[in-house]
Amino acid sequence: MLVVVLLIGGYAWSFYNGLVGQSQAIDSQWAQVENQFQRRFDLIPNLVSSVQGAMKQEQKVFSDITDARTKYSGAQTINEKAVAATQVESALGRLLVVMENYPQLASIETVQTLMAQLEGAENRIAVERGRFNELTRDYNTRVTQLPGKFLAPMFGFSARDYFEAAAGAEVAPEVKI
Numbered sequence: 001m002l003v004v005v006l007l008i009g010g011y012a013w014s015f016y017n018g019l020v021g022q023s024q025a026i027d028s029q030w031a032q033v034e035n036q037f038q039r040r041f042d043l044i045p046n047l048v049s050s051v052q053g054a055m056k057q058e059q060k061v062f063s064d065i066t067d068a069r070t071k072y073s074g075a076q077t078i079n080e081k082a083v084a085a086t087q088v089e090s091a092l093g094r095l096l097v098v099m100e101n102y103p104q105l106a107s108i109e110t111v112q113t114l115m116a117q118l119e120g121a122e123n124r125i126a127v128e129r130g131r132f133n134e135l136t137r138d139y140n141t142r143v144t145q146l147p148g149k150f151l152a153p154m155f156g157f158s159a160r161d162y163f164e165a166a167a168g169a170e171v172a173p174e175v176k177i
């Protein structure tokens with residue numbers, strides 16, 4: 001009987017510690033996603049100020065980027081941050097289209113450098129969001145499969161939210177110049 005109690009206790013201990021580790025990994029990965037968002041948001045003002053003077057007619061794009069940055073700063077939940085990040089991505093997509101339509105701007109070296117950095121930032125964000133969702137999937141699988149479905153709530157663990165794109169993000173932004 002004592003052996004059975006020790007085995008069950010050992011399994012519960014191991015299960016709990018595993019969930020704590022996975023939960024911490026998800027939190028750490030979300031911090032990486034936010035780190036990449038912050039890198040992007042630090043880069044945007046430099047990009048905007050470098051290009052803005054030559055593109056006075058495109059003030060709406062710059063205004064949209066600034067508004068989206070502000071919304072992200074005020075977002076509290078992962079889903080609110082995902083929506084704000086998607087708005088930034090949409091505005092940046094419109095900016096990239098504008099850049100393609102003004103080849104004389106694209107030839108400016110500082111603009112080329114900043115655009116390359118921005119593209120790199122977007123790639124980093126995509127990678128970090130993918131890693132976040134993978135960790136979340138593994139954790140959610142563990143807390144929703146048996147015996148986790150019964151044990152996880154006893155320890156205060158529940159399924160976590162994935163990073164999801166905002167509604168309409170699957171549609172490419174339309175740019176009218």
